[in-house]
Amino acid sequence: MVVGDVHRFWRAFDVDYLVREKPALTMFVGDLGDEDVEFTRTISQVPVPKVVMLGNHDAWESFQKKRATQRLKDMLAILGDDHLGYDVREVPEAGISIVGARPFSWGGPSLRSPELYNELYGVHTHRSSAAKIVEAARRAEHRDLVILAHNGPLGLSQDPHDIYGKDFGRPGGDWGDRDLALALQRIEDLGLRVRMLIAGHMHNSLVHPRGAQRVRFCRLHDTLYINPAVVPRIREGQLGSESYFVRTSWVDGKCTAVDEVWADAKGQARHCTPAPFVELGHDREPFAEEDEGEE
Ligand SMILES: [Fe+2]
């Protein structure tokens, strides 16, 4: 089960739905709140197996100060092993390993605060971050992987409505993460299969052109890319509030279904539709490592 950018849109019935569904693992792509310790505690107490990839909003003040605030340290302590930054979690029921990428990503060409990353993880460039993601993948027990990140990789997007396309400022271009693209190439070179990459951050509703909808499900070669960032993730339906989830189903390391689900206030799936995947051209240029300049 996947929960997109939360931005504090979370109700008791979200917990009811997860408890009823009993997924083998629930994956949060982050932006829980704005460096919100108490809300992080609320999510940490949801009584289902889970992993979290904290987002840029979860480290908002730490980026301003270029060091980890006490609040961020408390959030990381509360989540403990459930925070998947540069780490791996096994899901034997599905035959997959979940590999966590770099937390707190803002997307785009800059890490924003190499100081913060150095303090928390000993990385300060895209290259060293990519190496640390690959290190986590090497520890995976399965050959079939799901990568969990806050923002997606460079190499999938050109236009604002593309899955990780830039829709703000001067719109257009690719707002994907360079370290993640580098890591994906190296992980595949190791003979591991990246079955799915899950990352949000780039919200469904575009800033420019205002209100246009982003493509959030695409396939390139044998990898499914999923952007679950429907914000706000709670809407008012005819029969009350409903909240958004993406449900993925797995058998022996292969994904058998991806569904968009709106759960109702009784914690039951009210609308459930297969995710509309867009096939990306196989002629797409692979991300070129030699083009990389260090920041
Ligand atoms: Fe967000």
Ligand SMILES: [Fe+2]
């Ligand atoms: Fe974000």
